[in-house]
Amino acid sequence: MRRSSASLRAFPISPVSRSTAYRGLATHSARAAAAAVQTKPTPPTEVTSDDLPVVSVAGRKIAVGWDSRTWSRFHNLWLRDHCRCSACYHSITKQRLLNTFEIPPDITPTHAEPTPDGLKVSWPSSEPHVSLYPWSWLQQHSYDPPLHQRESQLDKITWGSKIQSSSPTITYEEAMAADDRGLYKWLSHVDHFGICFISGVPPTPEATEELSKRIGFIRETQYGKFWDFTSDLAKGDTAYTTLALDAHTDNTYFTDPCGLQLFHLLSHTEGTGGSTLLVDGFYVASILKELHPDAYSILARTPVPAHAAGEESEIYKPYPPSGYPVLNHDPVTGELTQVRWNNSDRSTMKNMDPYQVEEWYDAIRIWNKLLTSADSEYWVQLGPGTAVIVHNHRVLHGRSAFTGKRRMCGAYIGVDEYRSKLAVLRERFSSDTAEAGRSVWSPSL
Ligand SMILES: [Zn+2]
Structure with missing residues (x-):
């Protein structure tokens, strides 16, 4: 893919500049002034019935004044499209029933007023139609200006080799407990750190498979569903050898690489070696961005082809x-969301801009140097009883060479299954959203 030098400047805004913008916004809000030192954006305080926002219909928009200086503007068309009354939105399936295309593009409310329950808007139509938008929902979804931070990586905790003194760990008992609190703790660790160890796992494939299924169904691939393998080259991949593996993410040859992978060393006999290597790709990327912004930029825009073709029956x-x-x-926030890196599986780089070939090789050389620095590499000798789960869109894994015979088992879990489970557990256990049942106004809809 060729790009002109002009398009290089169109690189998405960084999380830093976005959070700076939020801070600037917060300092303009009288109510928020006291909290302006926080790095998170400061939305207006909760609406109370004796202090309702000011509502004003102005042309194609309705303006909501949260306080003397903070206003949100919502397009009439947008508001009508987001009506969640029982006629417009199915309260069980959480699906839109309204025909968006029947809304006149220039729709204007006949009336709009603040009520203790939210913004009440009456719309012109043959039958009277009234919409009620909860205040908290309007604040959450304010886009002009955005008042709440989008789902972000600010709660991610990046790490280097020093994590070994306090690596995120839960017990097998916690992970399997029926009340799901341990599962929530487990997935929260994965969300924050991209890794989590599970101790006290019975050293059997059956127990490890049950553990994997706590998160979601196992994603079947060309390697099978739940894997249980030794270094016998049963599949045409170096994972099935005794060779060392450099830090990499799996499935760079997939359109959607697996989200999580869990592995558990069941036994290692008649030999030594085979330490597990873990590297936080987000941590290394943050260093690259700081020290070598040009290298970061070229790695962010140069597509890398890949293949898995070690089996005659597959490409x-x-x-x-x-x-x-x-x-x-x-694309909206500019935040790093996924690292894809496996230099072994890289295909022929035939789509390169001829003027950027050397620059790209320089960039991967620096990237590789940072990935393999002692500051980044977390080496751990795993044994039977300790499984590890790795977020494959963030954390790279590898191993040292070994002798003897190792039996390893594990599974892939799709990123969407993991994210769904985490969202459901958040809904159940987080204090902000713990309510009876999922509302049509749930912030995630
Ligand atoms: Zn409606």
Whole structure:
């Protein structure tokens, strides 16, 4: 893929500049002034019935004044489209029933007023239609300006080799406990750190499979569903050898690489070696961005093709075939969302801008140097009883060479299954959203 030098400047805004913008906003809010030192954006305080926001219909928008200086503007069309009355929105399935395309593009409310329960808007139609939008929902979803931080990586905790003194760990008992609190703790660790160890796991494939299924169903791939393997080259991949493996993410040859992978060393006999290597790709990327912004930028925009073709019956390649960059970002927030890196599985780099070939090789050389620095590498000798789960979109894994015979088992879990489970547990256990049942106004809908 060729890009002009002009498009280089169109690189998405960084999380830093976005949070700075939020801080600037917060300092303009009278109510928020006291909290302006916080790095998180400061939304207006909760609406109380004796202090309702000011509502004003102005042309194609309704303005809501949260306090003397903080206003949100919502387009009439947007508000009508987001009506969640029982006629417009199915309260059980949480699906839109309203026909968006029947809304006149220039729709204007006949009336709008603040009520203790929210913004009440009456719409012109053959039958009277009234919408009620809860204040907290309007604050959560305010887009002009955004008042709440989008789901963000600010709660991610990046780490280097020093994590070994306090690596995130839960017990097998916690993970399996029926009340799901331990499961929530487990997935919260994965969300924050990208890894979590599970201690006290019975050293059997059955127990490890049950553990994996606590999160979601196992994602079947060309390697099978739940894997239980030794170094016998049963599959045409170096994972099935005794060779050392450099830090990499799995499935760079998939359009959607697996989200989590869990592994458990069941036995290692008649030999030594085989330490597990873990590297936080987000940590290394943050250093790269700080010290070598040009290298970061080229890794963020150069797609890398990849393949898995060690079996005669398979040729896996991502789609589109030009592949994906090493560093992938949220197009809205500019945040790093996914690291894809496996230098062994990289295909022929045939789509390169001829003027950027050397620059790209320089960039991966620096990236590799940072990935393999003592400050980044977390080496751990795993044994039977301790499983580890790795977020494959963030944390790279590898191992040292070994002798003897190792029996390893594990599973992949799709990133969407993991994120769904985490969201449900958050809904159940987090104090802000703990309510009876999922409302049509749930912030995640
Ligand atoms: Zn409605």
